[in-house]
Amino acid sequence: MQRTVTVSLARPGDGRAIVRIIRDGFPRKLLRTTVYGCRGMANYVEDQIQLASEFSDTTYLVAEMQGNIAGCAEFRRFPAELWLNYVAVDARYRGRGIALRMLSFGLRELRVVGQRRLTLDVLGANLVPRRWYERLGLKPLSSTHLLEIPLPQIGRRQNVFVSGYPQAATCHKRYGFSEFQVTTAEGEYSVGRIGRQYFRLRQAVALENQTFLSFLASIDPGRRVLYTSPDHGKSGDVPVGVASIAVFLHMSAPIDAVNDRLRVSE
Template sequence: MRILTYETTGKKGSAAVAADDGRICWSASHEEMDHLKDITVLARQSLGEMDVDVSQVTCVAASIGPGSFTGIRIGVTTARTVSQMLGVPCIAVPTLEGMTRLGQMYLDTLPDDGKKPEYILTVINARRRQAYGALWKDCSGLPEEVMEQKQYIIDDMVPEIDSSISEDSRILVVGDGFDAYDEAIYGLTNGDNRIVPAPENFRYQRADAVASVALEKAKKGEFTDYSHLLPDYMRKSEAEMRLENGTLSKRIKSPDTITIRRALPGDLDRIAELEKKTFPDPWTKDDLAKDINSPDAVVLTAQWGTVFAGYIDVWRVAGEGQLNRIAVDRSYRGRKIGLRLMKEMISILKSQGDQEMNLEVRAGNRPARSLYSKLGFRELGVRPDYYQDNGEDAVIMKKELKDND
């Protein structure tokens, strides 16, 4: 096994190669925030030190966040690209887990004199008195998560740490959150020697620690395909928040950020969750899984950036496509995601030789009826009392699939 690993969530990027015998070779950038320029060079250096060719890589891992939004995107996108190119699986490593392993690596360098910290605090500066963090108990192996990985207000985080540990416990602190909030972190122990900041060479994210976690995940079979290796920002980006409050420019709101692709078995949980949110009579996971795997159905998913935002499900019978489900997450409506799903589905049906597409829509769903009309669907009639939840009529619509539309 050879795992090529990327770590780009901190100020300095790094790459590593891990072998199944536990050996890890890694290289780090000397400059801050040069991820895009350096990451491929660092990976090549790590491969050279391990004396393996990229063609011998059997898996690609990435630190998926939280951390620098831009850095996360660079690392995850690079890993996805290499994974797809080589035809090998991926492993997602949460950044805070990689940092915890880094803390364990430092603790292993200390004398076993009974004075080692029993806990590891991983904390990343999220600015404005906020931090991404977690508290772990070092259990001489896999650490135990004492406080969950999430975004904290630092002034709320400190009392929670204090209440989660015994009075005489010592804490190793890993991450640049200590640089920003050292006064608050020291304050939780009233100035005694219970806080142990990791030295700089063990304080910030490193690819060798991420690769070490990836090795353990590989042994457990925790793989995913490249399309499901996704960032975990742990909070919305400023752009997303501005989009929600209406202060983002129309140019940035462009539907070019929408990605449509065929659904995979790994999408099932998210599709089922959206199904429950959207319909009063949700399909079961078994029903949805049958369509994802059936040659007589087409199921597509939509992503807004890297976020799952919608899906469409159509049956193909005797040259006709029958729309069963189309749903867009409420948070992402009004961004033409439904339109893109429909257009892509129509294109697929035409390419497979189908002659027409049919659907039923609630009579009172004016926006949907308008959308379908713009796509060339004609209203053929009404099915009275069709919907069981409220007895609403269904409008029958049909579109002929012509080569020139």
């Protein structure tokens, strides 16, 4: 008897299964560098599902088989593109075309006028999903290193001002990750915190501001910095003391072209 797979928008109560399935698909060394490795991520997914509306930038899909959640996908929506953050299938249900079904549903149901491209990042060393995306017509546009950077010794940190810290503390308590703002004479920087191990920085200039980095070391000396850097050369070009954890490929394709490939695959 053929087992039917049903794909739909996630519903309240699906959060824990979504987080479990996505976590199971992560290499362990990378999981700790993402929000999915944080202890409160299921709370975050549940809150996103509860508050979801047509204006939400983040949408979760689930694939169900025999009453069980067999797979899930997370999409982010932007004016000109759909971004596939994650697609994952429970190990017990792989090899049944479930990922294709979720991707097809997402492109059909979530796309709005003006969105022309599907975009995603994939771990360069993970050849199975990379080849899968290539067969659907996605092409690599660029690559990035995920770097782990040690903080300096605590030094001069005058004229440093923090905003949004109480809100960040409350967020961190519930979700295990958070963000606050730091201002110095040289500029203003967004600081993410992931679990108990990492600060997350997105601005390259922040890495050159010793006053700012010394401040981070003073408030939590046990953390290291995560930063995503454009891949300008070989991994050997990474500075001493800095670890390149992973290389990601940024891939993209026109949504219409991906839909054509999906129809052939179904």
